[in-house]
Amino acid sequence: MPMEWEREEIILKQQGGKQSSQILLEGDIIAPDSKPDVNEVLSCHGKIRMKDVRAGEDRINLSGDLELNILYTSDKGEDAVYAMTASLPIEDVINMDGLDKDMQVKIRTVLEHLDCQVINDRKLGVKAVIGLTAAADRVHKVDVVVPLNGNGMAFLDGKLRLEEAVTEKKDRFTIKEEVTLPQTAAAVGEILSSEFYLADQEIRPMDGKVMVRSNLIMDILYTDDQGSGTVHVWSEKIPFSGYLEADGITPKSMIEMDLDISDASIKTALDDDGEPRVLDVDVTILGELSAWDVSEKDVVTDAYAPGMETEVMQETVTYPISIGRTKNQFSLKEKITLDKNERPMLQAGKCWGTLLIQDVTAENDMIEVEGVLTVEILYFCQEDDHAVCMVKKGIPFSQKIEMKGVAAEDEIKVKENLEEIDFQILSDKEGELFASIMLEADAKRLETAQLVTDIRLKDAEKSQRHLAGAVIYKVQPGDSLWKIAKRFDTTIERILMVNDIEDPNKIYPGQKILIIKMIR
Template sequence: MELLKKNIRMTWQKAKAVTQITLEEDRNVPDSRPDTESIIQTKGVVRLEEVKSSQGQIHIVGYLEVHILYTAENEAHTLHRLETKLPFDEMLNMEEAQAGDSIDLEKEIEDLNVHLINSRKLSIQAVVTFRASISDLYDAQAAVELHGVENLGTKTREIRPLSLTVQTRDILRVREEIPLASNKPNIGEILWENVQLRGTDIRVLDGKLDVRGELFVFVLYNADDGSGARQWMEAALPFQQILELSGAAPSNVPDVEIDLSSASIEAKADYDGEPRLLGMEAVLELSIRLFQEETVEILEDVYTPDMELIPQRKEETYESLVVRNFSKCRAGERMRLEAKKPRMLQICHSQGEVKVDDIRAEVRGLKVEGAVYVTILYVTSDDAMPFALMHGNIPFQHLIEVEGLNENCRYLLRASAEQLSATMIDSEEIEVKAGIDLNAFVVEQHKENCVFAVESQPLDLERIKELPSITGYIVQPGDCLWDIAKEWHTTMDRIREMNHLEGPIQPGMRLILSKKIGMGAQEA
């Protein structure tokens, strides 16, 4: 007797933990830089140098890279850039953690404030949140066939498990050269840059992954013409790369997270030797999981009139796909400058970050609420402060339609800005419109008592002798041929043959049943 089993590869979250750290340091302005008059813009990037698990703890080492754009305290009010690093070494307690665990670590800068102590010293304060989780792989097993048994009757049930086929991480590098427009002066010094990842799309090919998207680039620079004029430019750079990925198949269901890990921009010479090219290199980190949706007939029960078969069962958990939904929503808002802010002459650049505040499961699907946090750099009418920054947020809400959503479902939502536009209404007001991508991955968790072994023992002949040799039976609602055969100790084939059945049985049908017993189908 041989029992064949189906393995369903699963991943489950063993543990998760959240910690928040506060970084606070003072930094002197380097001697090579002029005195600081006012701060225009700041940005921070969390760089991880080591993430290591041990018994009950996760060790996180890295630094916060802080960039500062400021106006100098001189007659020309020139713009300058500062960069500094705030190191951290944090132990995150996680009781279930063990040495060698694979760790998923999300990092988010909750707050970053830089203010002047004096013209030569800055105070930097930041709050960084780390969300760590540890997942394990395991195989759920369910019997699908039993071989080596005479006169076997099987009762099966159809399930549609989502099995993990590929889980890995990888890196893509996108390199582009951006030429300056002919009416722009040569590049002297790059003062500020911003690179945003938008509109990503993942397609699974045979043994490959097709990664597409757009990098939206902004650069502010000093002209190299002796005038000290500030210039800026924006460019949308579409990209497509093919990533080799063993085990990938077009039928896979992808769950891929793409993160813009870092981006650098430098001035480069063109064919004439003039600094009129911007060389950009972006590093994209990919967390890849590919699933295969299958239809599997698992054994629910087994029976033969030749011996007693006793299925051994245990509870297994598996997941099935409910929906993979790609939604888009629009949001817009008018924003006014604060009274203390200088008036606006021209918009330089706008950027937005999508944050989801709440996700609620409703009858029709997932109700998502959040906001796009917008930052706008603009040219002012104040010569003492040539550039200024405007902040605001655009609230949004959207219903992601999900049929079959219930309390056993779990979901993963990724939100990002697809596009962002800002238009001046007047010197004090801006209209901002945003397009938001909402990608939902919803699965339902099931618990099944699966057969994992079958024991056999001799028939209870005394009990079988009590059954009549031939019985008349009227089919009841809910009856199936397999249950009738097992109860009256016969086989489905024998019932079909004796009653000339060609189709399924129906309630009210009259059947003649003849019991069958012993090896070789010996009649009692």
């Protein structure tokens, strides 16, 4: 017969799917009429900007752009460096079985390869490979029976460790700063390239908000205002802080926050002496916040009624729980030696760095990360016929991160950030590269639980005739008092009392116990 049990709704955040893919982009870039002809491409850098990510039935539609900044030399025998910008459209579909439009989808993109070749003096051919990882989460609700004493029922209680979502929120931070170059630096003619990145990030949950603190690093490559075409480099560190308001967050909340520079611009202005040394910086940072609280709930995993026929309805649920999150910062120092066919160095210019994580493994409280730091170094040559040169090198690295409790079967996500990069010349053919790298590791494990959603008692309203019986039972491997009591239609308390057992957890295979059972 059906009975009314006290119930509670449990909300689980489950993995809805995960899929990796690659996008191959190819396109031609035409030099603007205002720019001189192209002789040699010095560097080509790309920034992926996703504009629209839309979940549908079994598929994700995405669109965006690969923004390109290209530095090159002219074919007119000049020593000057020129820049042009362009973009390639991104349109793709990722198939994911079981996906629906109500699921939350997160996309992680990596520019795995970028190549730019001269086709003719007005046209460049660009090839790019973008790596995509899509992860979807679903919300699953379960009405479970609450364990209560009485009613003649025996309940097997369990603990369910839950990560309950507090908020999912996006917000923007705006940085407006006026940077004045000193008189010792050349005045600005044309900005050839500008790079912005975040370093020293600190993100802390508070009551009703999240504090965000970081340093915005600005690197620019520019020519002076004298029309000589001489290239100069300037770097500036701009501290910023702010708060993201979010109801329900406490200092104990677990948070994950991605900060991404979504838009950046620099305008040149005149200083008090009428020289173009003032840089008006306007940067927008997009913050994407996920916050959750960790709690334990008492749940019923099994039940029966001694002396009655019991039907237990159960649901098996699988859900991820966090094993740990940690940050690891380390430094790379590497000697860079030019090949025989590369021109000798006179002075260091600008250095770019790109991180690519190739493999992540976990085992016995340790996470190992392997990757490559690709560096591009623009330097001034000793040879008169080539004022500016570029060298590109790949530096492999391996780093171990300690995390208590992590195991091989856990899912590990690692975010990488290049905090600092610098290059110093040691000789005309050798230099030393320094890089500071931050790795943020997040480990999750899939847990499985069996929850009781309903209990039905058959013929519970009829009186039943109980006959006393006794049996000597030999405990088998894998037995528990719960299993034995349910099998013989008695109670754990009765077994403990009859056998004078004080600790119910200390039964062992081969032990003989007396069962006074209930016989219908």
